[in-house]
Amino acid sequence: MGSLAHETKALASDLYSKLGLNESFKATGSPRLLALLSSLLERTIKKNEKLLETSGKKEVVTVFHGLRAPNLSIQQYMDRIYKYTSCSPACFILAYIYMEKYLQKPDMHLTSLNVHRLLITTVVVAAKFIDDAFFNNAYYAKVGGVSTAEMNRLELKFLFNLDFRLHVSVETFDKYCLLLEKEANGGAYQVERSIQKCGLEGWPSKEEVNTHQATIKRYSCGAI
Numbered sequence: 001m002g003s004l005a006h007e008t009k010a011l012a013s014d015l016y017s018k019l020g021l022n023e024s025f026k027a028t029g030s031p032r033l034l035a036l037l038s039s040l041l042e043r044t045i046k047k048n049e050k051l052l053e054t055s056g057k058k059e060v061v062t063v064f065h066g067l068r069a070p071n072l073s074i075q076q077y078m079d080r081i082y083k084y085t086s087c088s089p090a091c092f093i094l095a096y097i098y099m100e101k102y103l104q105k106p107d108m109h110l111t112s113l114n115v116h117r118l119l120i121t122t123v124v125v126a127a128k129f130i131d132d133a134f135f136n137n138a139y140y141a142k143v144g145g146v147s148t149a150e151m152n153r154l155e156l157k158f159l160f161n162l163d164f165r166l167h168v169s170v171e172t173f174d175k176y177c178l179l180l181e182k183e184a185n186g187g188a189y190q191v192e193r194s195i196q197k198c199g200l201e202g203w204p205s206k207e208e209v210n211t212h213q214a215t216i217k218r219y220s221c222g223a224i
Helices: 002-019 032-055 074-085 090-102 115-130 137-144 148-161 170-187 206-212
Strands: none
Touching: 002 032, 002 170, 032 074, 032 090, 032 170, 074 115, 074 137, 090 115, 090 148, 090 170, 115 137, 115 148, 137 148
């Protein structure tokens, strides 16, 4: 039994390494999982939007919907969040799990109009839940390209939708890691992305990053 447990642990560790979960914020570039996750999200969005179009159903509009899709691609947006928030790579796995839970509600679909706000919201919630250090919502709002008031509203709305149930078992976490690895082994398709100027609010300055790196708080139910 001990041998099996040791083997399972070794396999998980190897999978984490392949996805880039062991990379630190100071590592060059972004962890591999961001490219895999963006590919998975893009395929899901394409499928959902085609389904909505062919069925004639109207998309349910929520607080996470924008009037139009941002110019920034999903991967560019996640790279931006990773670079400027210094959250752990595991936050993106957790964020995707939270997103999946939210989308289980009736008539909820992931589309190009809601994916960006769902990403920044779920990453913020994940960072506050599992990371020892994180920023305040004013900083996250600037990184995400929304106002502080909207960031607060998105976070609170999302937490109530999940009934504040943020715990994820190791088994569930590993299941989603395997899902991303399968994406790398044939589940993905290539998407050409044009490098476009960011259409969101200004990027945080170096001074703001240095100032906010001192912000260390434990997660509370209310917005910061």
